[in-house]
Amino acid sequence: MTVSERLTAFARKQWTDGPPATALHEAKRLLINQLKASVGATGSDAVRILHDWSRKTGSGGNASVLWFGGRLAPEQACMVNAALFEVLDFNETHIPTFHHAVSGVLPAVLAEAETDGNSGAEVLAALAIGIEVELACAVILMPTGYFRGFVPGGITGAIGGAVACSLLAGHDDVQIRNALGLAMNSGLGFYQSAGSMALPYIMGMTARNGLTASHMAGLGLDAPAAAFEGDKGMLSSYSDEPADKIAGVLDTLGDAWRIMNQSYKTVPTETITHGPIECVLALRARSNGRTPERMRFAVAPIVVKIADERAERFGAPSSDLEARFDLRHCTAAAWTRGRFTLAEMTETAFTDPAILDLRARTDLIGDAAQETFNGAGLEIVYTDGSTDRIFIPAFRGTPGNPMTDHELSAVFRQSADGVMSPARIDALLEAAWSLETAPDVSTLMTLATLD
Structure with a gap:
């Protein structure tokens, strides 16, 4: 069996039997995390541009645009919703594959479900299966796909979306296999785009491509059966991983679901900053008014490499998009302001002399004992000569330090405060947490509109 055929067989079995209750939860x-990640994103210039374009080119459809309200053609709604999910970098991360797996899948699922009238239970099942298929492909392609410079979610997100939408649309196995092959031909995005409007655009295109692949396969468009593993296929084009890795990954599908290994975020910025920001806020709380002379972070060596490459490319941040990809800025802003919110990525923050000064006195030291982004250590030398240290092995939201359902709701409430009424927030959360009992997603989508 080809990779596409094996993924199709897995998807079919899970759709028929039902994913495990833990995966559905x-x-x-x-889904709720993506609502949290996007509710504060409507003011983004990148999102505004995509929204304006989508209204001009996709009016008259039946797919909802989150937070803005209104309906567009499904493909255009996908573009805007995926950009909303991605632009603040407040979404989840599958750290083993450097991957935001949901932004490319969920917008396509919502658009398809609104079009077809699928139940809430079907939406959750399709979402779980689509993400699991996507992550299997990402595990095969990473880490060398990432090291080559590809955006993991951009090259694999359409795969998850194509599978999920095909299931919702009632496609047969041949159509699902073709949808997978078409999606495998749709991967896009380079990490050179980090810090620019191109990154949310990449995720918008990814979500749209997954939905379109499903639609085209449903109409009879075919694709190469070995689109993934063929000599000129996805594996050799996007990665340097060995072909014999495929069997080991696909043989474990359905055993331990990779969807359970996601990391959630408590503050709106990229993953590599979360451990350091937690360290800063913890030491600041016990600093007793002392002033840092120097902050020294011990982080995984790859974090130093990423941060230094961006510092060389950007210099000091000149936009909110660059600020959230600047670890030194984020930690300096967290110390100076005593918090980290969207306000710490506005121009008043990234041009603040106090933040810029501390940013210049912030060091990143590679710690070979740390293999991932999960943890960080911090030593602060204060101007009075004293020092303080902390090590956080896993930031809040990682599998090693998981965020509870209650905490996830609380972060959404905090993110939506001031743009939605408390009553609307309560109603939206209730609709989301009980989605498996809903006859469709109409109530959820109606509530996901700003007051």
Whole structure:
């Protein structure tokens, strides 16, 4: 069997038998997490541009645009919703594959479900299966796909979306296999785009491509059966991983669901900053008014490499998009302001002399004992000569230090405060947490509109 055929067989079995209850619950958490990640994103210039374009080119459809309200053609709604999910980098991360797996899948699922009238239970099942298929492909392609410079979610997100939408649309196995092959031909995005409007655009295109692949396969468009593993296929084009890795990954599908290994975020910025920001806020709380002379972070060596490459490319941040990809800025802003919110990525923050000064006195030291982004250590030398240290092995939201359902709801409430009424927030959360009992997603989508 080809990779596409094996993924199709897995998807069919899970759709027929039903994913495990734990995977379905995690899919619901990931949906709520995307609402949390996007509710504060409507003011983004990148989102505004995509929204304006989508209204001009996709009016008259039946798919909802989150937070803005209104309906567009499904493909255009996908573009805007995926950009909303991605632009603040407040979404989940599958750290083993450097991957935001949901932004490319969920917008396509919502658009398809609104079009077809699928139940809430079907939406959660399709979302769980689509993400699991996507992550299997990402595990095969990473880490060398990432090291080559590809955006993992951009090259694999359409795969998850194509599978999920095909299931919702009632496609047969041949159509699902073709949808997978078409989606495998749709991967896009380079990490050179980090810090620019191109990154949310990449995720918008990814979500749209997954939905379109499903639609085209449903109409009879075919694709190469070995689109993934063929000599000129996805594996050799996007990665340097060995072909014999495929069997080991696909043989474990359905055993331990990779969807359960997601990391959630408590503050709106990229993953590598979370451990360091937690360290800063913890030491600041016990600093007793002392002033840092120097901050020294011990982080995984790859974090130093990423941060230094961006510092060389950007210099000091000159936009909110660059600020959230600047670890030194984020930690300096967290210390100076005593918090980290969207306000710490506005121009008043990234041009603040006090933040810029501390940013210049912030060091990143590679710690070979740390293999991932999960943890960080911090030593602060204060101007009075004293020092303080902390090590956080896993930031809040990682599998090693998981965020509870209650905490996830609380972060959404905090993110939505001031743009939605408390009553609307309560109603939206109730609709999301009970989605498996809903006859469709109409109530959820109606509530996901700003007051």
